Amino acid sequence: MGAIALQGVKKSFGGVAVIPGVDLEIENGEFVVFVGPSGCGKSTLLRLIAGLEDASGGMIRINGKDATALPPARRGLAMVFQSYALYPHMSVYRNIAFPLKMAGVDKAEIDRKVRGAAATLNLTDYLDRRPGQLSGGQRQRVAIGRAIVREPAAFLFDEPLSNLDAALRVSMRLEISELHQKLGATMVYVTHDQVEAMTMADKIVVLNRGAIEQVGSPLELYRSPANLFVAAFIGSPKMNLIEGAAAAAHGANTIGVRPEHLTLSREAGDWKGVVTIAEHLGSDTFLHVEGEGVGAVTARVSGEFGAGPGDTVHMTPEAGRVYRFGADGKAMA
Amino acid sequence: MATTHTRAAARLTLAPSVILLLAWMAIPLAMTLYFSTLRYNLLMPGMESYVGVENYGWFLTDPAFKAAIVNTLTLVLGVLAITLIGGTALALLLDQPMWGQGIVRLLVIAPFFVMPTVSALVWKNMLMHPVNGLFAWIAQSLGMEPVDWFAELPLFSIIVIVAWGWLPFATLIILTALQSLDSEQREAAEMDGAGPVSVFAYITLPHLARALTVVVLIETIFLLSVFAEILVTTNGGPGTATTNLAFLIYAQALLQYDIGGASAGGVIAVILANIVAVFLIRMVGKNLES
Ligand SMILES: Nc1ncnc2c1ncn2[C@@H]1O[C@H](COP(=O)(O)OP(=O)(O)OP(=O)(O)O)[C@@H](O)[C@H]1O
Ligand SMILES: [Mg+2]
Numbered sequence: 001m002g003a004i005a006l007q008g009v010k011k012s013f014g015g016v017a018v019i020p021g022v023d024l025e026i027e028n029g030e031f032v033v034f035v036g037p038s039g040c041g042k043s044t045l046l047r048l049i050a051g052l053e054d055a056s057g058g059m060i061r062i063n064g065k066d067a068t069a070l071p072p073a074r075r076g077l078a079m080v081f082q083s084y085a086l087y088p089h090m091s092v093y094r095n096i097a098f099p100l101k102m103a104g105v106d107k108a109e110i111d112r113k114v115r116g117a118a119a120t121l122n123l124t125d126y127l128d129r130r131p132g133q134l135s136g137g138q139r140q141r142v143a144i145g146r147a148i149v150r151e152p153a154a155f156l157f158d159e160p161l162s163n164l165d166a167a168l169r170v171s172m173r174l175e176i177s178e179l180h181q182k183l184g185a186t187m188v189y190v191t192h193d194q195v196e197a198m199t200m201a202d203k204i205v206v207l208n209r210g211a212i213e214q215v216g217s218p219l220e221l222y223r224s225p226a227n228l229f230v231a232a233f234i235g236s237p238k239m240n241l242i243e244g245a246a247a248a249a250h251g252a253n254t255i256g257v258r259p260e261h262l263t264l265s266r267e268a269g270d271w272k273g274v275v276t277i278a279e280h281l282g283s284d285t286f287l288h289v290e291g292e293g294v295g296a297v298t299a300r301v302s303g304e305f306g307a308g309p310g311d312t313v314h315m316t317p318e319a320g321r322v323y324r325f326g327a328d329g330k331a332m333a
Numbered sequence: 334m335a336t337t338h339t340r341a342a343a344r345l346t347l348a349p350s351v352i353l354l355l356a357w358m359a360i361p362l363a364m365t366l367y368f369s370t371l372r373y374n375l376l377m378p379g380m381e382s383y384v385g386v387e388n389y390g391w392f393l394t395d396p397a398f399k400a401a402i403v404n405t406l407t408l409v410l411g412v413l414a415i416t417l418i419g420g421t422a423l424a425l426l427l428d429q430p431m432w433g434q435g436i437v438r439l440l441v442i443a444p445f446f447v448m449p450t451v452s453a454l455v456w457k458n459m460l461m462h463p464v465n466g467l468f469a470w471i472a473q474s475l476g477m478e479p480v481d482w483f484a485e486l487p488l489f490s491i492i493v494i495v496a497w498g499w500l501p502f503a504t505l506i507i508l509t510a511l512q513s514l515d516s517e518q519r520e521a522a523e524m525d526g527a528g529p530v531s532v533f534a535y536i537t538l539p540h541l542a543r544a545l546t547v548v549v550l551i552e553t554i555f556l557l558s559v560f561a562e563i564l565v566t567t568n569g570g571p572g573t574a575t576t577n578l579a580f581l582i583y584a585q586a587l588l589q590y591d592i593g594g595a596s597a598g599g600v601i602a603v604i605l606a607n608i609v610a611v612f613l614i615r616m617v618g619k620n621l622e623s
Contacts, residue, residue: 072523086518087518087536
């Protein structure tokens with residue numbers, strides 16, 4: 001059980017309104033990801049839900065009950081911090097046991113739960129170690145272990161993978177997704193990495209300057225971004241945004257074409273351009289093209305494409321894959 | 334980078350200071366050892382004679398010696414208790430966000446800059462004086478009998494005066510340690526259901542262990558040889574009630590003119606201090622490592 005609802009939640013620090021007012025529904029069992037650029041208020045929003053910051057206005061409901069004024073411990077949520085925030089002087093065992101001990105659970109029960117969590121997270125061999133003697137990935141797992149033993153209504157993660165190297169990040173990403181499947185618990189996950197957001201989320205919340213730009217499933221955001229900000233933020237490589245005559249031809253102020261929706265040809269196409277850089281990844285080729293009348297454009301071609309810097313190519317956007325945006329930055333129907 | 338050549342050069346350039354330091358320590362120690370084997374009284378110059386370990390015997394069997402040991406330990410432990418508990422409490426207070434934090438912190442640190450003799454005189458004449466003192470005035474305004482601090486509670490009074498001087502030091506060290514505590518750890522504990530007392534006991538206090546260790550080590554070294562506060566206020570009395578080891582040695586040498594006996598006392602004090610140091614390092618060294 002972990003449904004969270006935010007109604008007009010505001011937060012200001014001093015005179016600065018960091019969160020000017022957010023409405024959001026998080027359903028039980030959902031994996032929700034907050035994404036947005038650095039400083040947009042993702043952590044602040046998460047901390048408001050956790051109760052580590054007091055809201056300046058609005059209401060936070062957890063499982064239908066007003067939790068706006070409840071202290072963090074009574075909200076039934078567990079948080080995994082970016083720095084892991086493990087207790088350095090306690091063994092892994094005592095770290096994981098800490099929330100249970102605070103809740104006054106009896107020793108035998110604590111032992112059973114800690115060992116259960118350790119087994120789930122492959123930590124059984126490390127129970128006697130201190131956090132300082134663990135690798136980054138192991139520390140991460142201890143932090144998750146400390147969260148799961150409490151059987152919280154929802155898990156809150158604040159950029160939990162940002163201190164890990166790329167390979168470990170991919171495997172921990174899978175582990176967290178598996179954990180979500182297994183526990184079926186609500187998870188709210190903050191990241192600024194849109195790949196993490198796309199791969200893990202049931203629902204993505206795109207934030208910009210403390211306000212929600214769009215909420216939707218990863219594919220919804222990919223297929224129908226509500227505005228320029230979301231269009232540019234979701235997808236890798238970034239969507240090409242083209243203004244001027246080429247956009248006017250589509251009856252819009254700005255048009256957006258994803259690199260994977262450009263068809264390249266040596267002979268003919270809508271836009272002509274010269275390749276400046278070609279990145280060959282084997283499975284894909286990324287071509288950075290200086291297009292005539294459309295500016296710098298990135299194109300993604302499946303497999304290998306035999307073009308190098310200086311070559312002339314012709315690009316054609318796929319029909320029905322051109323996003324049109326009005327002067328206010330909003331998507332046009 | 335350390336080749337044989339550079340190492341030799343390093344030794345050579347270090348030598349003068351090492352030699353100076355050794356001489357600084359070794360010569361006085363050797364002289365003290367030598368004097369401690371003489372019958373050497375300042376009132377009878379030219380009458381020095383070798384007496385072996387007789388001075389040690391006198392010093393150790395002097396009833397004042399046992400009292401001095403007890404007083405020294407009471408003083409050290411009493412001041413440590415007050416400064417550790419009081420310092421932690423003050424540091425916790427000063428760590429709270431409040432108006433005028435900078436000035437308050439400066440004021441708290443101020444006593445550390447007051448010379449022991451001066452602070453002892455202030456305490457003696459302005460605070461604890463049975464007639465003119467502030468405490469006496471407070472007691473009288475409340476209709477109570479004023480306490481004659483140095484007559485009735487002499488050692489306790491000394492402990493209070495010394496603790497007052499050391500409290501800022503403890504507070505400062507503990508405050509800096511407190512400020513280095515990762516706020517996310519505290520928040521994590523809060524989310525885990527720990528109340529303020531549990532956060533203090535399970536998170537803050539273990540984090541402070543190292544700082545508290547440093548305070549204990551440094552204070553003990555200085556507290557074993559408290560002198561000025563005693564000299565200025567009670568002169569070791571009444572009787573031997575406030576005579577610690579340092580004051581006993583002073584009394585032996587300069588009040589009884591017995592250089593031999595005082596030297597023997599000095600050697601004994603050095604040995605005792607080393608025993609305490611070994612115990613402290615054993616006990617506390619573990620804390621510093623992890
Ligand atoms: N305690 C605070 N006092 C004042 N301003 C704050 C405080 N905490 C956050 N802010 C401001 O609020 C804004 C949002 O901060 P927040 O930490 O939520 O960003 P974020 O989206 O998590 O960024 P990042 O991806 O870099 O972690 C920032 O502009 C920040 O400067
Ligand atoms: Mg953040």
